[in-house]
Amino acid sequence: MSHLVESGAQRVAVLGAGSWGTALAALVARHGHDTVLWGRDVDAIAGIEHDRQNARYLPGITLPENLRATGDLAGAMKDAELVLVVVPSHAFADTLRLLAPHRPATAGVAWASKGFEPGSGRFLHEVAAEVLGAEVPLAVVTGPSFAKEVAIGLPTALTVHSASDRFAKCVADVLHGPSFRAYTGDDMLGAELGGAMKNVLAVATGVADGMELGLNARAGLITRGLNEMLRLNRALGGRPETVMGLAGLGDLVLTCTGDLSRNRRLGLALGRGQSIEDAIRDIGQVVESVQTADEVMRLARRHEVELPIAEAVFAVLHGDLTPAQGLRQLMAREQKAEYPGPLFG
Numbered sequence: 193m194s195h196l197v198e199s200g201a202q203r204v205a206v207l208g209a210g211s212w213g214t215a216l217a218a219l220v221a222r223h224g225h226d227t228v229l230w231g232r233d234v235d236a237i238a239g240i241e242h243d244r245q246n247a248r249y250l251p252g253i254t255l256p257e258n259l260r261a262t263g264d265l266a267g268a269m270k271d272a273e274l275v276l277v278v279v280p281s282h283a284f285a286d287t288l289r290l291l292a293p294h295r296p297a298t299a300g301v302a303w304a305s306k307g308f309e310p311g312s313g314r315f316l317h318e319v320a321a322e323v324l325g326a327e328v329p330l331a332v333v334t335g336p337s338f339a340k341e342v343a344i345g346l347p348t349a350l351t352v353h354s355a356s357d358r359f360a361k362c363v364a365d366v367l368h369g370p371s372f373r374a375y376t377g378d379d380m381l382g383a384e385l386g387g388a389m390k391n392v393l394a395v396a397t398g399v400a401d402g403m404e405l406g407l408n409a410r411a412g413l414i415t416r417g418l419n420e421m422l423r424l425n426r427a428l429g430g431r432p433e434t435v436m437g438l439a440g441l442g443d444l445v446l447t448c449t450g451d452l453s454r455n456r457r458l459g460l461a462l463g464r465g466q467s468i469e470d471a472i473r474d475i476g477q478v479v480e481s482v483q484t485a486d487e488v489m490r491l492a493r494r495h496e497v498e499l500p501i502a503e504a505v506f507a508v509l510h511g512d513l514t515p516a517q518g519l520r521q522l523m524a525r526e527q528k529a530e531y532p533g534p535l536f537g
């Protein structure tokens with residue numbers, strides 16, 4: 193029995209039965225918490241309950257016996273002490289509206305979705321505060337973490353940011369375990385910005401690798417991509433150390449270099465000449481960068497921050513530039529100082 197059970201098992205409702213929701217629910221259940229996984233596809237949920245695996249999103253990985261799956265949202269929320277939302281960012285606001293009437297008064301809400309509200313550039317913590325009310329404890333769970341690796345118990349470190357230190361610690365305690373380190377912080381904006389932006393930058397490195405541009409190009413894109421993250425983060429008021437940590441640099445390195453990344457795989461496919469439609473169909477799971485590129489560029493324009501790599505990805509995703517034209521555009525930029533202005537402080 194885990195140390196967490198000794199310190200107090202919680203009833204946890206995980207909403208969203210894709211790869212990450214299933215992996216996090218399995219992690220939390222293995223830590224001895226009373227865990228229920230809710231998904232909207234009742235047939236898929238019945239399959240998870242019956243087969244003890246999520247055949248579509250995490251095939252071949254046996255789920256713990258104490259993990260329950262249900263298609264009944266009200267039932268999943270009943271007596272929940274912690275709600276963990278793990279749907280794609282485009283479904284985030286709707287899922288919060290659905291859960292709100294069923295949320296027990298004392299249950300805090302955390303999410304592991306990465307992205308922005310489509311069409312507005314709003315951060316998910318802004319959406320959550322509006323839909324649920326600012327008095328509800330809120331937290332974002334983010335960092336370098338491929339679902340498959342967490343599901344099979346490989347060592348992972350991520351971070352939980354909340355305006356409430358107490359709630360961040362509470363969520364981190366539920367996630368933390370023998371092969372999972374959960375850190376805490378209080379910079380929701382910086383943490384969400386890192387988790388969202390790295391998906392766009394992963395497309396850039398994927399494109400470069402798909403075009404076989406070499407390891408120098410990949411390292412250059414990661415480093416200059418980090419610089420773009422820091423610039424936008426600074427303009428928006430996030431803390432630089434958040435971007436230099438697990439939520440930014442950590443996830444950027446993972447997603448730009450690891451072939452488990454769907455956003456990197458989209459870039460690889462585009463760089464090899466595949467169409468965006470075919471690439472997304474073949475990946476068959478959420479590819480957040482497609483919408484996130486729009487919202488990153490919306491924020492960049494609003495705050496007058498120059499983001500050449502993100503802008504090139506945006507143009508390639510919209511079919512306005514081919515990958516080769518995007519590369520030429522980046523290489524043709526004027527020569528300049530590596531750090532024309534301050535990034536920190």
Ligand SMILES: NC(=O)C1=CN([C@@H]2O[C@H](COP(=O)(O)OP(=O)(O)OC[C@H]3O[C@@H](n4cnc5c(N)ncnc54)[C@H](OP(=O)(O)O)[C@@H]3O)[C@@H](O)[C@H]2O)C=CC1
Nearest residue numbers: 209210211212213233279280281283305306338339477478
């Ligand atoms: N996979 C990973 O390694 C990681 C993912 N994340 C983030 O987690 C979020 C979820 O991603 P992930 O689980 O990987 O995505 P997947 O593509 O694996 O699964 C998406 C899940 O969300 C469900 N879904 C889609 N729309 C809705 C909706 N409107 N209401 C309820 N459920 C919905 C899908 O249901 P259906 O099958 O019925 O379409 C499916 O179960 C994303 O923001 C992603 O960036 C973060 C860290 C790691």
Ligand SMILES: O=C(CO)COP(=O)(O)O
Nearest residue numbers: 335336337338453454455
């Ligand atoms: O967020 C992730 C790893 O931290 C998963 O990345 P992808 O969505 O690109 O697969």
